[in-house]
Amino acid sequence: MVTSLEPTSGLGKAPESWVEKHARATAMAVTLLGLGVRLWKASGTFLNPDEALHFRLANQRSLVLAYKESVTNAHPPLLTFVLYFWRLAGTSELCLRLPLVIASVAFCWMFYKWLSHAAGYLAGFIGLLFVAFLPPIVSLSAEIRQYPLLLAFVASALYFLDAAFVKNSTSRMAVFTVCLYLAIMSHYSAFLFAAALGVYALLRIFSKRPSTGLVSVWAIGQLGVLALAIVFYKTHISKLGWTESTAATQGWLSDMYLRRSYFDSAHDNPVVFVLGHTFGVFQYIFGQLAVGDVMGLFFLAAIVLLLRGKGFRDGREPRLLGILLLLVFAIAAGASLAHAYPYSGTRQVAFLIIPGVAGVSIAMARLAAGKWARGIAIAAFVLAACIAFGKARQPAMSRSDQSRAHMTNAIEFVQQNVGPSELIFTDYQSDLILGHYLCQQRPVSFEPAPADFEQFFCADHRVVSTDYRTWVLGADNFPQEWQEFVQAYKPNLGNSVWIVQAGWGVSLPEDLRKRYAEFRDPPVQSFGANIKIFKLKVGQPADRFVSSDFFFP
Numbered sequence: 001m002v003t004s005l006e007p008t009s010g011l012g013k014a015p016e017s018w019v020e021k022h023a024r025a026t027a028m029a030v031t032l033l034g035l036g037v038r039l040w041k042a043s044g045t046f047l048n049p050d051e052a053l054h055f056r057l058a059n060q061r062s063l064v065l066a067y068k069e070s071v072t073n074a075h076p077p078l079l080t081f082v083l084y085f086w087r088l089a090g091t092s093e094l095c096l097r098l099p100l101v102i103a104s105v106a107f108c109w110m111f112y113k114w115l116s117h118a119a120g121y122l123a124g125f126i127g128l129l130f131v132a133f134l135p136p137i138v139s140l141s142a143e144i145r146q147y148p149l150l151l152a153f154v155a156s157a158l159y160f161l162d163a164a165f166v167k168n169s170t171s172r173m174a175v176f177t178v179c180l181y182l183a184i185m186s187h188y189s190a191f192l193f194a195a196a197l198g199v200y201a202l203l204r205i206f207s208k209r210p211s212t213g214l215v216s217v218w219a220i221g222q223l224g225v226l227a228l229a230i231v232f233y234k235t236h237i238s239k240l241g242w243t244e245s246t247a248a249t250q251g252w253l254s255d256m257y258l259r260r261s262y263f264d265s266a267h268d269n270p271v272v273f274v275l276g277h278t279f280g281v282f283q284y285i286f287g288q289l290a291v292g293d294v295m296g297l298f299f300l301a302a303i304v305l306l307l308r309g310k311g312f313r314d315g316r317e318p319r320l321l322g323i324l325l326l327l328v329f330a331i332a333a334g335a336s337l338a339h340a341y342p343y344s345g346t347r348q349v350a351f352l353i354i355p356g357v358a359g360v361s362i363a364m365a366r367l368a369a370g371k372w373a374r375g376i377a378i379a380a381f382v383l384a385a386c387i388a389f390g391k392a393r394q395p396a397m398s399r400s401d402q403s404r405a406h407m408t409n410a411i412e413f414v415q416q417n418v419g420p421s422e423l424i425f426t427d428y429q430s431d432l433i434l435g436h437y438l439c440q441q442r443p444v445s446f447e448p449a450p451a452d453f454e455q456f457f458c459a460d461h462r463v464v465s466t467d468y469r470t471w472v473l474g475a476d477n478f479p480q481e482w483q484e485f486v487q488a489y490k491p492n493l494g495n496s497v498w499i500v501q502a503g504w505g506v507s508l509p510e511d512l513r514k515r516y517a518e519f520r521d522p523p524v525q526s527f528g529a530n531i532k533i534f535k536l537k538v539g540q541p542a543d544r545f546v547s548s549d550f551f552f553p
Contacts, residue, residue: 020121020122020372023125026125027109027112027124027125027128028109030125030128030129030132031105031108031109031128031132033132034105034131034132034133034138035101035105037132037133037138038101038104038105038138038141038142039094039101041138041139041141041142042093042094042097042098042101042143043093043094044093044399044403044404045093045397045399045402045403045404046093046402046403046404046406046407046433046437047093047144047433047436048143048397048433048503048504049429049432049433049503049504050143050144050145051096051097051143051145052432052435053073053432054073054079054080054083054144054145055083055087055091055096055436055441056432056435056436056444057069057070057072057080057083058070058079058080058081058082058083058084058087059083059084059087059442059443059444060084060443061443063084066080066081066084067080071235071236071239074240075146075187075188076146076184076185076186076187076188076232077185078146078182078185079144079145079146079149079186082099082149083096083099083144086098087441091441093404097142097143097144100142100144100145100149101141101142101148103141103151103152104137104140104142104148104151104152105141106152106156107131107141107148107152107155108128110152110155110156110159111127111131111151111155111354111357111358112124112125112127112128112131113159114155114158114162115127115128115358117159117162117163118321118358119318119321119358119362119365120365122365122368122372122375123358123361123362123365124361125372125375125376126361126364126365126378126379127357127358129376129379129380129383130357130360130361130382130383131353133383133387134285134286134287134383134386135287135386135387135392136284136285136286136287136390136392136393137285137353140347145347146186146187147187147347147350149182149183149186149187150183150186150187150189150351151350151351151353151354153179153180153182153183153186154179154183154190154193154351154354156175156179157176157179157180157183157197158197158354160173160175160176160179161173161197161200161201164176164218165204165208165210165214168210168211168214169214170213170217173214173217173218173221174217174221176218176221177217177218177221177224180194180197180221181224181228184225184228184232187350187351188232188237188341189332189341189348189349189350189351191225192328192331192332192351193328194225195331196324196327196328196331197324198222198225199323199327200320200323200324200327201218203320204320207317207320258342258344258346258348260344261277261342261343261344261346261348262336262339262343263336263337263339263343270337273336273337274333274337274343277333277336277343277344277345278329278333279292279293280292280344280345281296281329281343281344281345281349281352281356282296282299282345282356282360283296284344284346284347284349284393285352285353285356285357286382286386286390287386287390287391287392287393288385288386288389288391291382291385291386291390292345295356295360295382298359298360298363298364299325299356299360299363301363302322302359302360302362302363302366303325303326305322305362305363305366306318306321306325306362307319307322307323307326324355325358325359326355328351328352328354328355329352329355329356332349332351332352345393346393361379364378364379394504395504395505396504397503397504397530398529400528401528401529401530402528402530403528406527406530406531407433407502407527407531409527410500410502410525410527410533411437411438413525413527413533414438414461414498414533415459418461418498419496420460420461421495422495422496422497422498423462423463423464423489423491423497423498424461424462424463424464424500425464425465425482425485425497425498425500426463426464426465426473426499426500427465427466427470427472427473427501428465428466428467428468428469428470428472429471429503429504430465430472430500430501430502430503430506431463431465431466432503433502433503434500434502435456435458438459438461438463439456439458439459440459444456444458445457449464450488450489451488452467452469452470452484452488453465453485453488454466454467463500464485464489466481472503472505472506473501473508474505474507474508474511475508475511475512475514475515475516478508478512482536485497486538492538494537494538494539495537495538496536496537497536497537497538498533498534498535498536499532499533499535499536500532500533501531501532501533502531502532503530504530506529506530506531507532508532509524509532509534
């Protein structure tokens with residue numbers, strides 16, 4: 001992108017401020033501050049259901065078992081491998097999240113280095129401010145998820161790809177290839193980014209005519225990407241949610257909460273769908289609806305400026321950069337139109353943080369006319385608005401409700417009040433959390449269970465859970481699930497069964513009271529808003545469906 005990998009300040013002017021003169025040191029300070037924010041975010045809260053699931057898959061007695069468990073999930077296995085070995089260092093929430101925090105900080109730094117070299121120090125610094133402190137990115141970076149690994153490896157791949165072309169370096173091209181492979185092993189959305197990088201690299205090859213050795217290393221690496229795609233498809237992707245009417249790559253994602261993230265020709269206009277969901281991506285990245293819409297306009301302005309190629313100095317190639325940023329979004333939208341991948345304002349499109357924030361940062365740097373004080377002030381104003389008025393997208397738990405102290409108290413309550421002979425009945429998301437904490441972070445050993453149920457025995461308690469198809473119990477499905485539970489396990493009349501819920505959208509006792517007059521107020525133990533425990537007794541069948549087989553004590 002530049003004739004040298006040493007970025008210049010602003011638009012070629014002399015440094016105008018202390019920050020500009022000490023841009024690298026200031027960027028390092030911002031990155032370290034971002035680390036501090038992430039460490040705070042990652043500490044003091046219990047694992048959410050998705051985090052507990054990722055750790056459960058990795059928390060096995062052998063690496064082979066961990067891999068076998070990983071293929072039951074909709075992601076490639078790298079995170080499972082990382083957690084399998086990292087758990088030896090500790091299993092506290094902060095310790096388990098620490099590799100992802102480190103990866104997210106590496107992403108911030110590599111993103112800054114790439115964008116600085118591609119569009120100037122000011123754009124790079126503005127971009128660093130956003131990826132270091134935007135609340136949705138911080139939250140994503142402080143959870144046990146694949147996205148921090150994905151972002152770190154994609155940003156690194158971008159940097160080393162540009163470095164390889166600028167320096168005509170086969171070693172840097174090899175590092176680019178390794179980073180791209182690791183990104184793909186982190187999250188399947190990396191294939192979409194890899195497609196954009198493939199086109200971008202071809203354009204650079206045809207425009208700059210690099211050495212044959214460099215092109216050969218790149219071509220061999222691309223064959224490796226193709227090989228990875230074939231292997232993952234045959235061994236994993238093709239087995240996810242395959243039905244006669246649903247593509248394997250779409251799988252369970254479109255059947256559940258991401259249904260509207262896929263284009264539906266029966267209800268959607270393709271142009272309206274792409275435009276609306278593109279702005280939804282920016283709403284997700286910035287965590288505030290109005291700000292996200294404005295930042296979407298900034299991105300479009302940046303694309304126009306880059307494609308026109310005017311006003312950029314220092315040997316940069318703005319048109320190629322503009323094509324790259326636009327192409328990543330176009331491929332992501334096209335994948336949704338083809339029902340291959342979701343496209344909307346959700347974490348599943350986290351890879352779009354890279355082109356999205358890059359475009360916005362370039363537009364802000366141009367708006368500031370290369371003046372650092374003005375550019376930083378604009379970015380700070382946007383950040384302040386996002387932090388002050390932003391709202392977390394669902395599903396989410398507030399930090400106070402997700403306090404680790406609530407989980408400690410809930411587990412103590414179970415240990416003190418639930419007898420060894422009493423069953424615990426729960427839904428799948430609660431089973432993930434309960435298994436993690438009740439079993440004290442040891443591997444959960446499942447026992448044979450009736451169809452549509454899972455069960456395990458831990459700390460003198462037997463836990464029975466619905467399977468993954470019933471993620472959460474609510475007023476709509478609880479009566480039927482309870483009846484199936486009673487029929488399958490046949491607890492004696494009058495026996496107590498404890499209902500434990502933990503996770504997102506926990507409101508079963510309140511919903512039952514609102515929906516059914518037959519339910520008297522049961523004594524519910526609440527530990528924050530996201531952990532609820534109450535007790536039912538198996539009763540005589542009644543004529544009415546909703547009260548057949550149970551009553552409150």
